[in-house]
Amino acid sequence: MRVTLLGTGTSSGVPAIGCDCVVCRSDDPRDRRTRPSILIDLGEEGQRPGLSPIAAAARYILVDTATDLRAQALAYNVRRVDAIVFTHSHADHILGLDEVRRYNAMQRTAIGCYGDRATLDDLRRVFGYVFDGAPRAGGGIPRLSLFTVGGAFTLGGVEIVPVPVMHGPTPILGYRLGSFAYLTDCNHIPEPSWPLLKGVRTLVLDALRERPHSTHFSVAEAVEVAERIAPDRTYFTHISHDLPHTATCARLPAGVELAYDGLVLETD
Ligand SMILES: [Zn+2]
Ligand SMILES: [Zn+2]
Ligand SMILES: [Zn+2]
Numbered sequence: 732m733r734v735t736l737l738g739t740g741t742s743s744g745v746p747a748i749g750c751d752c753v754v755c756r757s758d759d760p761r762d763r764r765t766r767p768s769i770l771i772d773l774g775e776e777g778q779r780p781g782l783s784p785i786a787a788a789a790r791y792i793l794v795d796t797a798t799d800l801r802a803q804a805l806a807y808n809v810r811r812v813d814a815i816v817f818t819h820s821h822a823d824h825i826l827g828l829d830e831v832r833r834y835n836a837m838q839r840t841a842i843g844c845y846g847d848r849a850t851l852d853d854l855r856r857v858f859g860y861v862f863d864g865a866p867r868a869g870g871g872i873p874r875l876s877l878f879t880v881g882g883a884f885t886l887g888g889v890e891i892v893p894v895p896v897m898h899g900p901t902p903i904l905g906y907r908l909g910s911f912a913y914l915t916d917c918n919h920i921p922e923p924s925w926p927l928l929k930g931v932r933t934l935v936l937d938a939l940r941e942r943p944h945s946t947h948f949s950v951a952e953a954v955e956v957a958e959r960i961a962p963d964r965t966y967f968t969h970i971s972h973d974l975p976h977t978a979t980c981a982r983l984p985a986g987v988e989l990a991y992d993g994l995v996l997e998t999d
Contacts, residue, residue: 732889733772734911734935736994737803740764741939741947741971742823744799754972761976761991766797766823767915767969769935770809771908773887789813789887794906794913800827807993811838814886815875817846818915819903820853828858831873841874845884847893847904851877880904894927896920899946907931911998912962915969918948920956931962933998935990938967940974950974950983957987966990 745764746755754762771792793812797803812834818824831842844854854877855862861872878884883892894905896917905914905924910932914920917937920928928934938953947969948956957965965987980988 732774732998734996734998735770735807736990737768737770737807738765738797738799739968739970739990739992740766741969745972747972750972752972754975759976764970765799765803765992768795768797769913773889792816792886795824796827798823798826800830812842815842815844816906817850820850829873835874841876843876843878845878845880848879851879892927894924909999918946928960931960933996934960934962934965935968936965937969939969940971
């Protein structure tokens, strides 16, 4: 399994509009952060034995449709999306939804979207034009099938385990696939979710900045979480312009570093 970090920035992106701070003006490409999203490539059918042709057809899973989806897809050559899994409905995680039209056209099919009930309700409301059923001249709307996540489910023969986390007062979903877990947008992991993270070896975790925040882990809090889960490798995401890549990585503990746009993780 291969995970591409399509975007690792906080909701405003880095550089932030109109900001002249050292990170926003940095020449280091790892200090340029688009809105948070990942693409999971489950691998070729032959590497997932025992699958029916239909099950094996699902290979590329997009997690969230970030505001920058089009730019990310062009930058990292995302040519196919078989399913979309949503963590929650904040603008930075859903506003690229309309770009899915391009995958509908190339793949000639609707695309399944998975999320909790609140997220799907928000998608129906925010993207009313997609879901209101009204006939439209030009037909320019994404074709999506919504599925409510109520527990673990399977895509492409791989089990996807939702991991409930708290994003300030809002319960949202992280996801685990095999030994990989993606926990964006959170500042608390409820007690029942810890067992779901046992044995994770590659972790992508929210760490916004040094100072505490009401809905995101700070770096110090995220390091504590990483120590408790104890993966082989931890990568922080949803990063603000407070954290320069090189200087921040230099003082993180061994096995913990900042993710960056375009980072590819091989996991099992
Ligand atoms: Zn976010
Ligand atoms: Zn800045
Ligand atoms: Zn959020």
